[in-house]
Amino acid sequence: MKSIEMRIKNWLKENRAKGARFLQILVQENSTRGNESSAQAVIIEKCRQLGLTLDIWEIGGEDIKQHPAYCCDRENFEGNPNVVAVLKGTGGGKSIILNGHIDVVPVGDERNWDRDPFSGHIECGRLYGRGSTDMKGGTAAMLMAIESIIASGIKLKGDLIFQSVIEEESGGAGTLAAVLRGYHADGAIIPEPTNMKIFPKQQGSMWFRITVNGKAAHGGTRYEGVSAIEKSQFVLERLQQLEKVRNAKITDPLYENIPIPIPINVGKISSGQWPSSVPDVAIIEGRMGVAPEETIQEAKQEMENCLAELNVQDEWLKDHPLKIEWFGGRWLPGSLETDHPLIHTLTESFIEITGQQPTIEASPWGTDGGILSTIGHIPVVVFGPGTTEVAHDANEYIILENMFVASEIIALSLIKWCGVDEETSE
């Protein structure tokens, strides 16, 4: 076993430039929502070269749309498939799913980027671009790990199921589709950008839209109207209070180093059409974090109660109540006991490669792990090389060294978890 590990580690050390180049190509393919196909083509080409058995399909059939966990406002999936690639084991080992999402969030204000958001530019050991950290770097690490095993002539006993899914950033329909297609395993690793931390628990989250009504008027006589923007200020303040109250209740030690374990993020506001008019409607959209211990429904109820209070406290809102919708993305919270064998395997590999103890924390965001565990009943751990702080930010980057180290940790975990068929391995 030691010599097998050595072969894998050596291969990975010798092929770092190749791994970085692969990530660069993957980042250069813009895979924002609705544009995932060209990046998936890069994945497909790679998996084909590795000899994996490919399953490429468009999601969105009636079966998934009826599923209670389906939460998606996308109408058309045509031409942007899910990809699953299987390396069948020789038998007798534990199976594993390696899951990564190919979709990336929008680039935001391009003026905040020093370079083209899809440059893949490498400088001082960092590779830049939207998706580099979240989470194409994690996907590249998984594929490097798989390649290192295949290239070293090693045969795994358990099945290895690599998944490159769409829609993670919008509610997880891609992973749900993979679960419903029947992919199951004894464990799953999702290399989201955890800063090399191990996350057994994942925050859930969901999107909300609050509609604030005002009354239009000419700006010169603005006292004749009711500004939806001014009323929105109350709503924003109340959401900030609610966030404080909810987070004060979180006592799980896995969250002790996280400033806001379950944030309420207001991501969008839009109100008004004309500088000289009093705006008559404002739309606030955001993301509400859900604790691993609570249900989606409990969290929703808490926010709805909070807005209902505002509706009775404010004279205007009494007659023109705030409306809340839960739309688009929703990520189920997930939780794995910290002494699960999968955590042990990953921890052991982490120590072997880095010589250090890993940090075990709760995830500050929802991942597809919620669907894999809650719907697929698969033990899930989230661990990856990306830099948490720059996910969704301008000038997003990944530290390539972390990607290489993660690929070694994942490769070691695979052979430990799935087992090596020493007879058929070269």
Add this chain to the structure above:
Amino acid sequence: MKSIEMRIKNWLKENRAKGARFLQILVQENSTRGNESSAQAVIIEKCRQLGLTLDIWEIGGEDIKQHPAYCCDRENFEGNPNVVAVLKGTGGGKSIILNGHIDVVPVGDERNWDRDPFSGHIECGRLYGRGSTDMKGGTAAMLMAIESIIASGIKLKGDLIFQSVIEEESGGAGTLAAVLRGYHADGAIIPEPTNMKIFPKQQGSMWFRITVNGKAAHGGTRYEGVSAIEKSQFVLERLQQLEKVRNAKITDPLYENIPIPIPINVGKISSGQWPSSVPDVAIIEGRMGVAPEETIQEAKQEMENCLAELNVQDEWLKDHPLKIEWFGGRWLPGSLETDHPLIHTLTESFIEITGQQPTIEASPWGTDGGILSTIGHIPVVVFGPGTTEVAHDANEYIILENMFVASEIIALSLIKWCGVDEETSE
């Protein structure tokens, strides 16, 4: 003279239905910015039928663009002309400009309208639709007044210059173009929706755009970012304070019944692209009122100072300062002494028709009167039949009775101001 007045009043009383029908047709033509042409066609047809000398031209030549009072972000004026129609006097009288704008503001959220915003629906003496009050009703009243004089066979001594201009809602380029084309008179009436009040002073105003920078991050770790929406809340609060401070300084008795003489209206806010991301930029747009006694420059300076203070007080803004732009619309303040003969004429006519004293106040909004007076050096009074409170609002309407009464007051003012050539009149 009494019999002339009687003939005009009788004609107007007999032709109320015709006037209402004319306004209905005018309102039914959507004349939001860039779409003024079909409503101007209605005006042109009417003026042609009245035998006025028409001047129809596209504004936007190099001469106007170089003018310091030109303040316009519109690139294309093609196909949406200004219209001026002249009724030449027989000589020896004072000339007058009757100025109305044909452009209307956007309809806002259509769900707030009970009917199609351009329905022109008449119910209980009100005519509904965008522009009915601001200010097609005023324009219709002017044209009724002109028609009553012509139809009664009366010849005015002074020239009557009727103007139907574009761009009032966006900074007055249409009226500026008319001034630069050489149209001048001894006085001007603008029937903006004053609730039948007489406004010798007009508030100036201008548009501002404040850019608030944040730092993007994933919403689940929102503490890694800086929300442009949260920073915008400070800005909105500060603008509210500034409005209070500025209005506390207004002591002019003409403003005593106006709750906020020179409002700062935030008309638009837009921030963020994705519910799960911390927004990295917010754009706030609004309208700042300018007192008749201050200059545009003084008002600008006051707001710029206020934002500069915020920029030093807030740690984040210190390094990422707020930016302010003065864009699009700007309306010069205007002022006419309350004992000007034009005010006397209008007041006299008002009393004659209504039997009551008019309310003389300061205008709560900028009008094209600022350009006519400041650039054209023409004494201007703003007086019109529209309902101030519903200007720019959903379900905008005009009380038709007011329109008819205004047409009588304007007609009387015209014969008093311009004088009647009794020899040539029938």
